[in-house]
Amino acid sequence: MFHTVICDLLGIRYPILQGALQGGGGVELVAAVSEAGGLGVLPTFGGTDQKLRADIAGVRARTNRPFGVNIMPMGRGITERCAATCIELGIPVVTTGRADPGEAVVRRLKAAGIKVVSVIPTVEHARRMEAEGVDAVVASGAEAGGHVGTVSTLPLVPQVVDAVKIPVLAAGGIGDARGFLAAFALGAVGIQMGTRFMATTESDLNDWGRDRLLAMRETDTIVTRAMTGATVRCIRTPEIAAYEDAVARGADTAELKDLAARVRTSRYGEDRSDRRQSAAGQVAGMITEVVAVRELLEAMLADATRLAERLPSVAKGRNDSTASMRRTDTSSSSGVAAAPKVYPSLEPQKSQ
């Protein structure tokens, strides 16, 4: 079940991509997702070529399954260097985020036999990437963690599906079987998740990030330019809120620069890598536990299968079908405990 064209295109078992998670997930997470049948994707943003090579070797030491490398086109030099390394090392899939890597880079990757999947925030961007020759696009809504546009997943995905001929995946706000199934209703052939994968035993998130993620409500994220200069959806911290307040009252450039530096240097402890800031999406509000990747994916797919079997009764207007979509076991965030505990009303009713 749930085998789609994207599985054949990328050589994966399930139509589930792990979005690149700079600061949130590296070698361990990527290998775990690919081993579990999805596509793990390595981040490269801000990293060196040496690190990329070491990460690729690390993933290959842990799994023989396909995985991807993400290119964030932050400058022509970095983009071309990263693409050249992917070609040299025979990476099967490259995803691109935030901006257009340029037609020449796409063409070079494709000529080397690499599948290229671009994350896009608008219909126009999707059309452009299709024209440049990418194999698929991920339509990522404004509720996503990381760099975001302004259009939400629900209206974005079907409009992109209608606008392009290549396969479309959905991202932004997907954290369990309900979001997974909804993506197919919108016309997508698979999904990309980021925030949900951060709350796994294999992610790189520090203790501060993990604790915050588990405690967050759906309103606890904020979109800011303080991190990279572009709009990034993050965990709301006092430092980011101060920066955004200053933007709203029209503070001058010097003050904004100072406040942005405070955001970027805020630490949880003494360790320089122990950041007290992280991108995260609105779906964080429904994450209540940290689980292993395999457990997460298997439970999600089992729940999705049961939900899909229930949907015909929605169409026929029988039963209180919406009740079967409601999570009634609040101790479990995503079908990771025994699956029936998550959607108990999916179990055959005695009266039926």
Ligand SMILES: Cc1cc2nc3c(=O)[nH]c(=O)nc-3n(C[C@H](O)[C@H](O)[C@H](O)COP(=O)(O)O)c2cc1C
């Ligand atoms: C901590 C974090 C880091 C991210 N880093 C990147 C990145 O380096 N490159 C990229 O293309 N997308 C990045 N993203 C976006 C994700 O790959 C993914 O598209 C997004 O998280 C999907 O939305 P969701 O968070 O609602 O699942 C990041 C997201 C988060 C939460």
